[in-house]
Amino acid sequence: MDEVKNNIIVPASDYPRVVVIGGGFAGISFIKTLRNKPVQVVLLDRNNYHLFQPLLYQVASCAIEPDSITFPLRKLFSRYTNFVFRMCEVLSVKPEQNRITTDKGSLTYDFLxxxxxxxxxxxNLEQVKASSLDLKSIQASINIRSRILQNLERTVITTDPAEKDALTNFVVVGGGPAGVEMAGAIAEFKQHILPYDYPEINPDIFHIFLIEADTRILGTMSKESSLRALTELEKKGVIVLLKRAVLSYDHINVYLNTKETLHARTLVWTAGVTGQYPSGLHNLSDKQNNRLRTDRFNKVEGSDNIFAIGDVAFMTDDEFQQGHPMVAQVAIQQGHLLARNIINILQNKPLMLFKYKDKGTLATIGRNRAVAEIGKIKLKGYIAWLLWSLVHIVSISGFRNKVLVGWNWMWTYFTYDMGNQMIITKITDNKK
Ligand SMILES: Cc1cc2nc3c(=O)[nH]c(=O)nc-3n(C[C@H](O)[C@H](O)[C@H](O)COP(=O)(O)OP(=O)(O)OC[C@H]3O[C@@H](n4cnc5c(N)ncnc54)[C@H](O)[C@@H]3O)c2cc1C
Structure with missing residues (x-):
């Protein structure tokens, strides 16, 4: 009786049940490919929306509204006859019982x-974690936006020059695409919003620092593109500090390994990503970056019916001996192929090996400026920026969101007016 009471209720079905944890790029690509196929797909996510993470930095820098990069999962699959959604936090997996437990009850699966x-x-930089802001969720991006605007409001009324300095210093850690795009967007904010919305503040006191431990930014791209991005950022006034690592941060002092110290009331950390998954699978994980080791069919090592796709999957082949990059295209392609392989398993057909097709890398550094690498082709400047804009509009879920983001960009492009400078949640120095 208890067992039934604690179960998550899903409609009865004669089909095998595939439970999917996570409605990100990998999860939704998997489900789309299984549309109305003879399986029952149960999607579990802690949020009821899909999040387009590549544009989080635009929410953080007031360029677009949070709603335009999120899409309701139920709406996305509303026409699917074999789809069930339950919003919950998945806590653990019991592979020997084919069962998962969540904060709303438990559920059995045929495939997970x-x-x-x-x-x-x-x-493991605990003080940095406690004092900085990250850029991984919609709440995090709204927090950054609030922090920037609150600090400017405080700058206007503070009389202490040292505090004024810290309030108007903005530090981004991590010179990958997310950090470069974040720093570039804040530089645009400084140029196009600050002088008009905050005429009391001299823009010259607003400093943006980008800190990177490596010898160059955009380390996964060619040296040419990385140099180009560096030049563009510096032209926009971003102070790029290479070969520096952050050792600690206490809400105001940023301590670097070079013994330098910066004073900043805002530090955004984009320097690393690690896998996350419910407990019960830990002994199956790759120790180095906490992703689940899989074979070339995305089957988690040591299991028959548990698969991992996207950022959480650690799959190697001759070309990707350190695993695939944690990017959207890998997630989408793995989701699509696994769905086809699940059908193959059910039909006793041979499975297809995963082979990543790299469609290229793009990073933008604000208006009209970007770098792009597609195979051997390298693009920069306006053309790369146009391509970047097109790729992102096409990739965003939902026609309404495409229109919203496209309209926002066009409006901002011609008017320089961003219009999202609202402090919706108040954020204190000690609160994330
Ligand atoms: C700021 C930023 C910029 C980026 N820019 C780019 C870019 O320009 N190009 C690019 O290709 N990639 C980019 N990426 C990376 C890209 O977003 C990821 O590679 C991609 O989101 C991975 O997809 P995924 O489906 O594996 O995971 P995610 O998209 O992260 O989805 C995981 C889902 O699982 C859910 N979830 C997790 N744990 C649980 C649980 N225990 N219970 C219930 N639900 C759970 C989450 O709510 C989420 O919906 C960027 C990422 C960030 C953060």
């Missing part, structure tokens, strides 16, 4: 697909 993505990696 772990598509839980990653979380910010602070590399």
């Amino acid at each position: 697909v772990v598509a839980t993505g990653g979380k910010t990696n602070f590399f």
Whole structure:
């Protein structure tokens, strides 16, 4: 009786049940491919929306509204006859019982697909974790936006020059695409919003620092693109500090390994991502970056019916001996192939090996400026920016969201007016 009471109720079905944890890029690509196929798909997510993470930095920098990069999962699959959604936090997996437990009850599965993505990696820097802001969720991006605007409101009324300095210093840690795009967007904010919305503040006191431990930013791209991005950022006034690592941060002092100290009331950490998944699978994980080791069919090592796709999956082949990059295209392609392989399993057909097709890398550095690498083709400047804009509009879920983001960008492009400078949640120095 208890057992039944604690179960998550899903409609009865004669089909095998595939439980998917996570409605990110990997999860939704998997489900789309299984549309109305002879399986019951149960999607579990802690949120009721899909999040387009690549544009989080635009929410954080007041360029677009949070709603335009989120899409309701129920709406996304409303026409699917074999789809069930339950909003819950998945806590653990019991592989020997084919059962998962969640904060809302438990559920059995025939196949389990772990598509839980990653979380910010602070590399055990606990003080940095407690004092900084990350950029991994919609709440986090709204927090950054609030922090910037609150700090400016405080700057206007403070008379202490040292505090004024800290309030108007903005530090981004991590020179990957997320950090570069974040720093570039804040530079645009400084140029196009600050002088008009905050005429009391001299823009010259607003400093943006980008800190990278490596010898160059955008380390996964060619040296040419990385140099180009560096030049563009510096032209926009971003102070790029290479070969520096953050050792600690206490809400105001940023301590670097070079013994330098910066004073900043805002530090955004984009320097690392690590896998995340419910407990019960830990002994199956890759120790180095906490992703689940899988074979080339995305089957989690040591299991027959548990699969991992996207950021959480650690799959190697000759070309990707350290695993695939944690990017959306890998997640989408793995989701699609696994869905086809699940059908193959049910039909006793041979399975297809995963082979990643790299469609290229893009990073933007604000208006009209971007770098793009597609195979051997390298693009920069306006053309790369146009391509970046097109790729993102096409990739966002939902026609309404495409229109919203496209309209926002066009409006901002011609008017320089962003219009999202609202402090919706108040955020204190001690609160994330
Ligand atoms: C700021 C930023 C910028 C980026 N820019 C780019 C870019 O320009 N290009 C690119 O290709 N990639 C980019 N990425 C990476 C890209 O977003 C990820 O590779 C992609 O989201 C991975 O997809 P996924 O489905 O594996 O995981 P996610 O998209 O992270 O989805 C995981 C889902 O699982 C859910 N979940 C997790 N754990 C649980 C649980 N225990 N219970 C219930 N639900 C759970 C989450 O709520 C989420 O919906 C960026 C990422 C960030 C953070």
